[in-house]
Amino acid sequence: MRHGASGGLLSRLRERAREIGLGTLGVAPIAPSDHAPALRRWLDRGHAGAMAWMHRTSLDSVDLTRRFPWARSAVVVAQPYLPYQGDRRAQGGLLRHIARYAVGSDYHTTLQERLESLAAFLRSEAPGARTRTYVDTGPVLERELASRAGLGWFGKSTNLIAPRGDSWILVGEILTSREIPPDEPVADHCGRCTACLDACPTGAITEPYVVDATRCISYLTIELRGPIPEERHADLGDWAFGCDICQEVCPWNRKVEPVADRVFQPAPPLEAMSLADLVRTDDRRFLATFGDTALERPGRQGLVRNALIVAANTKDSEALAAAVETLDDPDPVVRSTAALSLGRSQGGAARKAVDAAHRREQDPSVRRDMERALE
Numbered sequence: 001m002r003h004g005a006s007g008g009l010l011s012r013l014r015e016r017a018r019e020i021g022l023g024t025l026g027v028a029p030i031a032p033s034d035h036a037p038a039l040r041r042w043l044d045r046g047h048a049g050a051m052a053w054m055h056r057t058s059l060d061s062v063d064l065t066r067r068f069p070w071a072r073s074a075v076v077v078a079q080p081y082l083p084y085q086g087d088r089r090a091q092g093g094l095l096r097h098i099a100r101y102a103v104g105s106d107y108h109t110t111l112q113e114r115l116e117s118l119a120a121f122l123r124s125e126a127p128g129a130r131t132r133t134y135v136d137t138g139p140v141l142e143r144e145l146a147s148r149a150g151l152g153w154f155g156k157s158t159n160l161i162a163p164r165g166d167s168w169i170l171v172g173e174i175l176t177s178r179e180i181p182p183d184e185p186v187a188d189h190c191g192r193c194t195a196c197l198d199a200c201p202t203g204a205i206t207e208p209y210v211v212d213a214t215r216c217i218s219y220l221t222i223e224l225r226g227p228i229p230e231e232r233h234a235d236l237g238d239w240a241f242g243c244d245i246c247q248e249v250c251p252w253n254r255k256v257e258p259v260a261d262r263v264f265q266p267a268p269p270l271e272a273m274s275l276a277d278l279v280r281t282d283d284r285r286f287l288a289t290f291g292d293t294a295l296e297r298p299g300r301q302g303l304v305r306n307a308l309i310v311a312a313n314t315k316d317s318e319a320l321a322a323a324v325e326t327l328d329d330p331d332p333v334v335r336s337t338a339a340l341s342l343g344r345s346q347g348g349a350a351r352k353a354v355d356a357a358h359r360r361e362q363d364p365s366v367r368r369d370m371e372r373a374l375e
Contacts, residue, residue, distance in 0.1 A: 009125055010180055013075060016121045020114050021261060023079035023169065024162070026149030026183040030071045030175070033062040035144055042210070049214035051223055060139035064175065067139060070130050072179040075122065076142075076149040078160070079111055081264040082168035082256055088244065093271040094278060097310060099218065099242025101170065102294040104264040109292070111135040111172040119174045126178045135172040142171040150183035156208040157196035157246035161189070165252035189252075196246035202235045205246065217243035221306045222298050227333050230340055230372070233309045240278065240306040241295055267293065275314075278307040279322040304329075305337045312341035320345050327357035335361070336369035343373025 010027060017025045033039070039058060048054040060067045064074075083103050089096045095103055112135045119131040134140050143160045146152060152160040152169070159167040163186045190208075197205045204215035213219040217239050220228055228236075247253055269289050281289070286300035295303060308326065311319035326338040339357065342350040351374065358370040 009122075009178070012125055013118065013122060013180075017077060017118055020117050022077045022111075022114050022118065024077070024151055026076050026078075026146070026151045027180045028074045028076055028145045028148035029182045030064050030068075030074060033141055033144055035141065036062040039141075045212075047210075047212045047214065049219060049223070050225065051213065051219075057139035061141050064140065068132060068175055070177040071132075071175045073176050073182070074145045074149065075118070075174040075176060075180070076146050076151060077111070077115065077118075077172050078146055078151040078162060079107075079170040079172065080166065080168060080256075080259050081107065081170055081261075082166075082258050083264050083266055084258050085256065088248075089238075091266075091271075094240065094273045094275070095266055095270055097238055097240035097275065097307075098270065098295070099239075099244050100168065101264075102241055103266040103270055104262075104293070105267070106292055106294050106296070107170050107264070108135050108137070108294070110263045111170060115172050115174055119176075122174065122176060122178070126176075128177075130177040132175045133172065134175070136170070140173065140175075142173060145173055146171045147185055148182070150186055153186055153188045153190075154209060155196065155250065155252075156190050156194065157200075157205055157250070158209060158211050159196075159247060159250075161250070161252050166256045167247050167250055167253060168256055193251060195249045195251060199245050199249040201237060201245065217245075222302070225298075225302065227336055227369075228305065228309065230369075233340065233344070234313060236306065236309050236313060238310055238314050240275070240310050241298070241303065275307055275311055275316050275319040276322040279304060279311060279319050279326060301331050301333050304331075304334050308334070308337045308341045312344040315345070320347075320350065324350070324353045327353060332363050332366050335363075336366045339366070339370040339373040343375075 014025050043055055064071055081101055083100055115133040119133050122131060123129050146160050152162045155161045155167060161167045162169055202215045204211050206212050217236055221239060221241050281304060283300050290296045308323055311323055323338045323342055326334050329335050339354045342354050354370055354373050361367045361370060
């Protein structure tokens with residue numbers, strides 16, 4: 001395809017992206033990653049924690065041609081999603097405990113559908129072109145592609161920050177066999193600012209541009225399966241899913257306007273539910289309430305586990321009362337976490353409930369946690 005024709009295709013892609021509700025669009029060349037050595041060091045340091053898939057896909061992610069030898073360009077979209085501005089603790093229900101990207105419909109589904117529509121348009125405009133879409137899945141270093149496509153720079157928190165400011169963005173991409181003129185990257189504008197490093201409550205941003213995922217609240221509440229180590233419970237603070245602190249303090253986000261796109265607006269159930277309601281959520285209610293949201297990812301076990309820890313951290317009396325009911329939960333992780341949270345509440349009634357549960361508990365690991373709670 002001639003360069004002029006490719007340029008015309010890019011203009012039409014941008015116009016079509018706007019029509020179907022996608023954000024800013026840029027194009028990056030498919031080439032080996034500049035960050036391959038840094039990724040290797042990051043993995044070797046154990047910063048990926050239990051995310052073993054990052055080790056398995058590392059070679060493919062730093063060189064997309066290993067898996068997609070036909071790929072020549074990446075059409076990348078930066079999708080704004082900020083549902084509200086201001087103090088999250090002023091929000092109702094569970095909204096104050098949940099990262100903003102997760103309060104609406106599942107962004108994976110929304111962006112995937114829109115990108116598939118754009119990919120179909122690309123194929124119709126460039127007959128014979130192959131495409132493959134990804135949204136936060138697969139062996140793709142999305143933020144690097146977005147940076148190459150001129151959609152932003154890497155902040156010191158490792159979040160992508162758009163050229164005019166705004167890190168409240170999601171990224172998705174279309175890999176294509178059609179070669180399209182790439183956009184120019186933008187310069188880093190973080191300067192001497194260390195707001196994100198200073199504000200991170202767990203020290204997860206160990207140095208500028210490096211995040212130890214194992215310390216990150218988002219990792220603990222979403223990616224880590226099974227029990228959260230007791231010594232890390234306080235780290236969650238009042239976050240039941242994800243964390244926005246590094247974005248909340250970023251000076252570039254001060255004037256970002258909330259989006260009008262309804263799919264990113266808070267789902268009514270989240271505004272109506274309390275932390276106690278989340279603690280009491282069973283499998284059926286979990287699927288009915290969270291099945292089409294990003295909150296489904298940690299499963300019912302993970303989300304209730306997180307709520308129990310937050311109940312103790314915030315001394316939420318209603319949620320702690322609900323925790324007593326989960327001492328007989330079918331899930332051993334939930335039972336253990338309930339006992340440890342009640343133990344931290346230091347109430348006589350809570351201790352009595354844990355003691356009674358300990359006498360009837362059959363699982364050795366849960367019994368040990370209940371014993372620690374009673375100490």
